[in-house]
Structures are given as C-alpha cells and as structure tokens.
Amino acid sequence: MSNQTEPSYSQWSALTAMTRAGFRAIFANPIAIVFSIIFPIIFVLIFSAFGTGRGTVYKIALLPGSDTVNAVYRALQKNPSVQLVEFSDSAQLEKELIKGRLTGALLLASTPSPNTGAGSIRVQFFSTTASGPTIAPFLDLLDYIRLRQQAASQPDTSVSIDRPVIREVRKYRPIDFVLPGQLGFSILFSTLFGIAFTFFGLREQGVLKRFFATPVHRINILIGIGISRISFQLLSVMILLLFGHWVLDFTLQQGWISVLHIVSFTIMMLLLLMGVGLIFSSIAKTDATIPLLINLFALPQLLLSGTFFSVEAFPLWLQRICDMLPLKQFNDAIRKISFEGLGWLDCGKEFGILLIWMLLVYGLLSRLLRWE
Structure with a gap:
C-alpha cells in the first residue's frame, strides 16, 4: 500500500478569502456607506457652520x-x-x-x-x-x-x-473641533454595528459551524472579518480628513505626518471597538438585543466625550468621568495631533487609557466569545 500525504492547506488563502468576503458584505450594503461617510460629512457641514460668530456674550x-x-x-x-x-x-x-x-x-x-x-x-x-x-x-x-x-x-x-x-496666532476654526468628533462618531457606531451583526449572523446561520469542518483556523476568521471592517473604516476616515482639509480648511499642522498619526490612533480605536462588538454579539440572545447593548455603550460616550460640544462646561466630577471614556481620549488625541501638531509620544495619557480599555475588553472577550 503506498503512503499518501494529505495536501497542505494554505491558511493565508483562507485568510484572504475571509477578508474578500467581508469586503463584499460591507459594500453590498449601501447603508454602511451612508452611515460611515455621507452622514458624517453632513454633520461636519452643519456643525462647522456653528460658532463662526460668538453672539453678544x-x-x-x-x-x-x-x-x-x-x-x-x-x-x-x-x-x-x-x-x-x-x-x-x-x-x-x-x-x-x-x-x-x-x-x-x-x-x-x-x-x-x-x-x-x-x-x-x-x-x-x-x-x-x-x-x-x-x-x-x-x-x-x-x-x-x-x-x-x-x-x-x-x-x-x-x-x-x-x-x-x-x-497673531494660528486661527482655530469650528471645523478643528467638529471634525475629530465626527471621526469618532463615524467609527464608533459603524464598527460596533458592523462587527456585532456580522459575527452574530455568521454564528446564527451556521456559517461558523461549517467553517469548523474545514482546516481554517478560528483566529483567521476573526482576522479576516477585522481586516475588512478596519480597512473600510480607515477609508471613510481618510475621505473625511481629506474632505475637511481641502473643502473646509481643517488644520493638519504637520501635513501627512499628522494624517499618519491620526490613522495609527484610529486603528487602535477600531481594534478596541471590534472587541466590544464581538462581546455584544456573544452575549446577545437575539439580534434585537444588539442595538440596545450598543446604545448603552455608545450613547453616553457620544454625549460625554466632546463629540459635538466641549465637556469643559460640565462640573468637575463629571469631567473626571468623561476622562475615563475611550471616545473622549480618541477625540482629544485627534485634536492634539491635527491642530497642535503633536505625535504619539505627546499623547501618552490618551494612549495609556485606550490601552487599558483594550486589555480589559480583550480579557473579557476571551471568556465570553461564543462560536456556536
């Protein structure tokens, strides 16, 4: 009897296939493009028009x-x-x-x-x-x-x-405050809803179970979904940045260096939100529960993270709570990088708090993630 060797299975091919499938799922849904790109642009135009005059006070x-x-x-x-x-x-x-x-x-x-x-x-x-x-x-x-x-x-x-x-100083325009908040708003909801519903749907429809019958590693499934979602969100961030800079004169103090710093911070925030979305998809019993969980997590941050207005008018005790929120740190970091020309090393506080959140989220995810 001759010895037959099993054909080797390329995990790289499996990973790229999962990534391509993720991209197809994203672009097949026009709502994703509307909420990730068009809505934030509309909000940027509206809110940047406010504050050009300070009234009588x-x-x-x-x-x-x-x-x-x-x-x-x-x-x-x-x-x-x-x-x-x-x-x-x-x-x-x-x-x-x-x-x-x-x-x-x-x-x-x-x-x-x-x-x-x-x-x-x-x-x-x-x-x-x-x-x-x-x-x-x-x-x-x-x-x-x-x-x-x-x-x-x-x-x-x-x-x-x-x-x-x-x-004589560099002019601080309303858009310099508004656009970073809209970047946070865009990636917050799009990533949470996209990841949570995608993974929940794959599990409930039995797609993940069928993957287990193949040699594909489980981690490649997550990486494939994550790469497609992160790449799409980075594309929307770049469109918002370039639109704001060229159309509304949004300040990028260090030019493309500032853009690279913003992209790197955005990737970190996206990884954090991806973990949160996977947690929600794992603990949700039905798809109707997912929006409730996302809103419980996202809406307080939307109001308390300086997305649409500064938190400096809040009482001191509430400002301290705001400083604990990841979206607040992301917004602050983007504003420092874009307007003040700072880099990663100058945003140590923001990076540290986001890192703590990532460790907590992925530590919790390792215990709660459900594949079946």
Missing part, C-alpha cells in the same frame, strides 16, 4: 493683580454681555486664548489720587487673532463704559484704555 479673563473694586470692574460685572472668568493656570489661559474661546484678557490697575481721592484707572486688553470677530465689539463696549464713568457716575475718575495687544 464676551468671555473675558481677569488677569492676576487686577483691581476688583474699581468702577470699571463693577460695570463689566453688571453687564449681561460680559462673562468674567479667572484662571489660576497661565498655561490654560494661553490655550484658551490661542483657540479663540476667550474674547481676551483684562488687567485693571487703579492709582488713587492723594488730593481728590478719586484717582485713575488703567485698562489693558490682551487677545489673539483667533478671537477676531469679537474683539472690536468688546472694545467699543469698553470705551462706552469709560465714557459713562467719566461723564456720569465718576466724573473725577480718569479712565484710560491702553492700545490693545493682539497677537
């Missing part, structure tokens, strides 16, 4: 050493169009000025007169070109307060306003 930082008992300060404090704030951290104040979140900063100095007891008030105003639309109206308001104090309530008080100091 002027947010003014009061610099340390300012006199808070003189007539100018009291007039500003009573004016409903002025919001006075103080910063204990000069670096945070500088950051707010550069991003145009403040109209400017004021230094109020009073010099009492030994003869009349009234004296003089010196007003110094500092701002950046990022706050351009609100500077002139506020200076007009400041001059009105000066004239009113001298002509009416305080005729013996001299109020002088120094020439404003306006520094």
Whole structure:
C-alpha cells in the first residue's frame, strides 16, 4: 500500500478569502456607506457652520493683580454681555486664548489720587487673532463704559484704555473641533454595528459551524472579518480628513505626518471597538438585543466625550468621568495631533487609557466569545 500525504492547506488563502468576503458584505450594503461617510460629512457641514460668530456674550479673563473694586470692574460685572472668568493656570489661559474661546484678557490697575481721592484707572486688553470677530465689539463696549464713568457716575475718575495687544496666532476654526468628533462618531457606531451583526449572523446561520469542518483556523476568521471592517473604516476616515482639509480648511499642522498619526490612533480605536462588538454579539440572545447593548455603550460616550460640544462646561466630577471614556481620549488625541501638531509620544495619557480599555475588553472577550 503506498503512503499518501494529505495536501497542505494554505491558511493565508483562507485568510484572504475571509477578508474578500467581508469586503463584499460591507459594500453590498449601501447603508454602511451612508452611515460611515455621507452622514458624517453632513454633520461636519452643519456643525462647522456653528460658532463662526460668538453672539453678544464676551468671555473675558481677569488677569492676576487686577483691581476688583474699581468702577470699571463693577460695570463689566453688571453687564449681561460680559462673562468674567479667572484662571489660576497661565498655561490654560494661553490655550484658551490661542483657540479663540476667550474674547481676551483684562488687567485693571487703579492709582488713587492723594488730593481728590478719586484717582485713575488703567485698562489693558490682551487677545489673539483667533478671537477676531469679537474683539472690536468688546472694545467699543469698553470705551462706552469709560465714557459713562467719566461723564456720569465718576466724573473725577480718569479712565484710560491702553492700545490693545493682539497677537497673531494660528486661527482655530469650528471645523478643528467638529471634525475629530465626527471621526469618532463615524467609527464608533459603524464598527460596533458592523462587527456585532456580522459575527452574530455568521454564528446564527451556521456559517461558523461549517467553517469548523474545514482546516481554517478560528483566529483567521476573526482576522479576516477585522481586516475588512478596519480597512473600510480607515477609508471613510481618510475621505473625511481629506474632505475637511481641502473643502473646509481643517488644520493638519504637520501635513501627512499628522494624517499618519491620526490613522495609527484610529486603528487602535477600531481594534478596541471590534472587541466590544464581538462581546455584544456573544452575549446577545437575539439580534434585537444588539442595538440596545450598543446604545448603552455608545450613547453616553457620544454625549460625554466632546463629540459635538466641549465637556469643559460640565462640573468637575463629571469631567473626571468623561476622562475615563475611550471616545473622549480618541477625540482629544485627534485634536492634539491635527491642530497642535503633536505625535504619539505627546499623547501618552490618551494612549495609556485606550490601552487599558483594550486589555480589559480583550480579557473579557476571551471568556465570553461564543462560536456556536
């Protein structure tokens, strides 16, 4: 009897076949393209149109050493169009000025007169070109307060306003905040729904069981599904980035280097979301349960991760909760990379929190993953 050797089975061929099948499943569903690319572009256009003007409220930082008992300060404090704030951290104040979140900063100095007891008030105003639309109206308001104090309530008080100091900085546009949030919004829901329903469908329809009768390794099934989903989401991210940069002037401080850093962070976030989607597909008893699980995970992050609006207006205790969410770290990292020109090493906090989430998710997945 002659010895017959079994033909070798190429795991690489199996992996590429699974990947191609995943791509076909994605592009066969037009809804995936709508939610991954078209919807985020629509949201970018809508939200980037907001915030181009700041209305009638002027947010003014009061610099340390300012006199808070003189007539100018009291007039500003009573004016409903002025919001006075103080910063204990000069670096945070500088950051707010550069991003145009403040109209400017004021230094109020009073010099009492030994003869009349009234004296003089010196007003110094500092701002950046990022706050351009609100500077002139506020200076007009400041001059009105000066004239009113001298002509009416305080005729013996001299109020002088120094020439404003306006520094030239890189313009921080609404799109620089909106687009990173839309990237997070796009990959969050598309990846969770795509992975969860795909794996759930393969299991419930018996496709996975039929794969087990072949020499295909189980890990290649997951890798094939993952590669197709990650590649599609990276394509949508690139389209959003290029659309934002060329059409809406989205800032990419380091050019293609910034794009590469954004792509690398996106891959990490996609791997994390892929694990979450597999967990949901494993614990769901019916396909109707999957959207509920996804919404329980995704909606709080959508509201608390700076996707559509900054979380800085939240109470401090809520901001600390926000900092624990993976989408918040992803959004922050993309904004730092794109606008500030930072890299991986400068986003250590964001990378560390995402890594902790990945370890927790895949540790849980190793116990919960159901193949049958």
